[in-house]
Structures are given as structure tokens and as C-alpha cells.
Amino acid sequence: MNRILVTGATGQLGSAVIETLVKKIPASQISILTRKEEKRVKFQAEGFPAYLGDYDDVDALEKAMAGVDTVLLISAGDEGNRRQQHQNVVNAAQKAGVKNIAYTSRSLKNRATLANKLMVDHFETEDYIIASGLKYAFFRNVLYLDAIPLFIGKQATETGISLPAGDGKVAYALRSEMGEAMAHVLLQEEWENKIYNFNGGKAYSFYDIAAALTELSGKEVKYTAMETTAFEGMMKQRGLPEPVIKKIVAFLTDIKQNQEAEIGNELAIHLGRKPIALKDGLKTLFGL
Template sequence: MLAITGATGQLGRLVIEALLKKVPAAQIVAAVRQVDKAQDLAELGIQVRYADYSKPESLREAFSGVSKVLLISSSEVGQRAAQHQAVIDAAKSANVELLAYTSILNAESSSLMLAEEHVATEAAIRESGVPAVILRNGWYSENYTMGIAPILQHGVMIGCAGEGRISSAPRRDYAEAAATVLTQDGQAGKVYELAGDQGFTLAEFAGYLSELTGRSITYQNLPEADYVQALEGAGVPAPFPVVLGNSETGAAAGDLFSVSKDLSQLIGHPTTPIDATIKDALATVSA
């Protein structure tokens, strides 16, 4: 059986969708914190089990009889290292054949504050002795397309990434890669740098948006402190303004760029280009 943690999250649901094309639903365990939110998964024949990163006993029960676990990193920045350790310990107790972990692109060299807990988790996995594969996910294209509505409203996209290139891909591509790794043999010990085939700058993102809408959208590069302040003023909850500001400064330094083709090789086709993802997002905004 294959267990997916955070199975009702944005990435988790897509992983399960991809897995259903490869294995019977009965072989999938959706490990979730809120079981009531996974009723639709249960109706598909997927085993839904309660699992809370902060409650180790729930993880041990959730992994009973499971052969492979996908640890989708927690969204609780600052608490993730301890939460991930609990998952690692539970996977070890369950004697799983493989633990897959969604880390971050260029983890070992990244200057992003987000990388710190990922590096710590990767080290904990190595120290545990659990057979593991590391999926170093690059930036999600949705991190930018989710902000299209206010960009269109104001006619300007703000950020602090400068001319840094971002090798993003949509969550669906990363999910497909995770499903491939979980259903293929010989994955233990591998580390994948997962990134979009083609990078873009935020000025180019604004250019694509202009072309697709027929409107003039510009990119305004700000000092990191000003960008953080703008996010706070827009109501983005802490600590995300600081995290996002730091991440874009990291992008300016090249931390979100990669020439690796691991992602497209795993999924067996080119990654989805940013303009296609923007086009899809615009259809939703228009609707």
C-alpha cells in the first residue's frame, strides 16, 4: 500500500489523482488530519486514515501495513522539522520499503529560509536509515498565477526577484513525478532536482500576461523590505510576507533556477510552460 500524507492538500490530491491511473484505489492510503474533508476520496475506494504530523501515535496507526510513504512537507513553517521527524520515526517503525520526501530545489546550496527545515529533514531521513528518495521540488507556477486577479486590477506585478530566472512547473507536474517514483522500483537512494524545463523572469511573466490579455502589464521590482511591506498591507498573513520576500531575493540569486531535466524525464513529457499555466489561470479568473 502507498500512503500519501497531507492527502487533501493541493499537491496531495493531485498525487492521488495521478496514482489512480497507475494502481487500484484500494492500494492507496490517504493520511489526513481532517477525515471529513476526504469523504470524496473514501467514495473512490481509497483508505482514509487519520494522521496528524504533531501526533506521532496517529502516524504509526496510519502507516500500518503500508509499504511506501510520500511525506508531503508540512505547511507550518517553523514547526516542520519536528513534524517531519515524527513522520520519519513512524515510517521507520512501520518498516516501510520507501519514504519519499518533497524537499526544495537546490536544497544544499539554497539561501532561502524555506530550505533550512528541508535540509534538516533530509539529514534526519539519512540518519534514520529508512530507504528514501528525495524529491526536491522547484517553485510551483501557481505561486504566481494565484495572484493574477490583483495584477490585472492594478496593471502591475510587483516583486523583488530582479532578473532572476525561475524554473517553475505546475503542481500537477510535480504530482505526476511523485506518483511515478512511488510506483517504480529502485528509487531508494536517489535525489531528484525537479524543475520546469524553461525558466522565466517576473518581467517575462508580466509580458506573457500582457500578450494573453491584450493589456499592458508591467513588472515593478522593489527592494525586499518594500515588497514585504506591500504583502503585509495586502493582508497576507505572517510569516508568509517575509518568507516570500526572502524567496524572491533568493530567486534573484539563482536559487529557484535549474537546468535539471529530472522532472520532464520522470513524467515522460515536457513540463508545462508558464504561459500555458497563465492561460489556464486566466480562464478561471474570467469565469
């Protein structure tokens, strides 16, 4: 009987995975690692073996992995030493005798030309997992469709869109649909060191997003492809710290260079349906 440990279980991606898993297997087969005691208690009451801890707590990781066959390592945020945190999880899995490890990586075209160097952590984690000898699955997830309001603002139908992303495209997909597909893989696939490129099957520019919002809202939404220096100046006027501005610009530069424009049908295959299209997703996200 396969027992799965989901780390980062209380985040939105982890929650989507668990929601699908528990429809197919008993909660007793799904172990949970969470940083919040109230969440641990809640999961425990619902029948999940739940453990308190994080990626820096090696003892907690080893305890949570006892009797586990498969670990889903949901990527840590970039605030701490993410590479070391991921390595802690891999090392604990080896020590605990875990057979399989799945990692939520990122769908990026070329690691050698990334402007956002924080994204390199994902590829280095993949390298470390491969070197560990564990059977693995890498879920290379594209930028969440859910993130569009964060980039363009919830008032974009009133203000328009101004970003230094040129006509670069992204094959956006909903976070919940990627979590659902990941759960299906964890339950159904044989573990033979596979890579899954999960994207929406069609790539869109911010011109496309503006056109979709125009159609949905009935108001003309214009996208202005700003120069980077002008955008940086605008962000400074808004009071954003320099490191934050640099991070945002690097992210948008990778979009401009089509790092996230790769398309395929693997998400649709593992969902068992077509992923939600851009226009339908925007309609929900913007309440239109």
C-alpha cells in the same frame, strides 16, 4: 504487492499523486492519512484504507503505516514545528518496518546561502531521512507555476508587477504535473536512494512573466524591480504584519539570487512529455 501511504492526501499535491496512482493500482493498495474526518470517510467509501491523524499524532502515524511498504511524506506547512513533525513520520516508518520513504523537498541551489531560513527545514529533513537508514527518494520540487498569481496578483494585467526580485529566474512547473511525475516514480522506480530535481526545464524572470501576460492579454504589463525597502513600505501600508512581510521578502530575495533557476529534464522524463510552458500555464491561471 506494494502498498503506499500518502500523507497530506487531501492537499492539492497529494490529490494529484493519488489521482495518478489509482489509475495504475487498486485503491486498496493506497493508504491515506488525512486531518479531516469527512475526507477520511469519503476515501474509505471509495476503497482506500483511510486514517484520521496528522504529523503530531504519533499513534495515528503508526496505525496508518501498518502493512505499508512505501510512505510518501508530503512536506508540512511552516506554521508549526515542521522539522519535528517530519521526524515523527520518519520515526513511525522505522518502527512500522516501512522499507521506503519519499519526501517532497524543494529545488534550491544552495542551502548555505538561503535568505528564507524556513526552507532549511527541507534539507534538514533530508538529512534526518538519510540518517534513518530507510531507502529514500527526495522529490526536489521547484516553485509552483500555480503560485504566480499569489505573487503578482490576479489583476496584474491591470496593475503591472512590482516586486523586489530583480532579474532572478525560476524554472516554474505546475503542481499537478509534479504530483503526476512523483506517482510514476513511486510505481516504477527501484528505490536506490535517489534525488529527483523536478522543474519546468526553462527558467523565467518576472520580466518574462510580464511579457507573456502582455502578449496574452493584449495590454502592456510592466514589471518594476523594486528596492526591498520600498516594497516593505508598500506592504506595511497594506496592513500586512511584520513577520509576514519578512517571509515574503526572504522568498523573493532567494528568487532574486536565482535559488530556483536550476533547470533539467527529469520532470519531462517522468511525465513522459514536456511540462506545460509558462505562457500556456499563465493563460489558464489568469483565464486569458
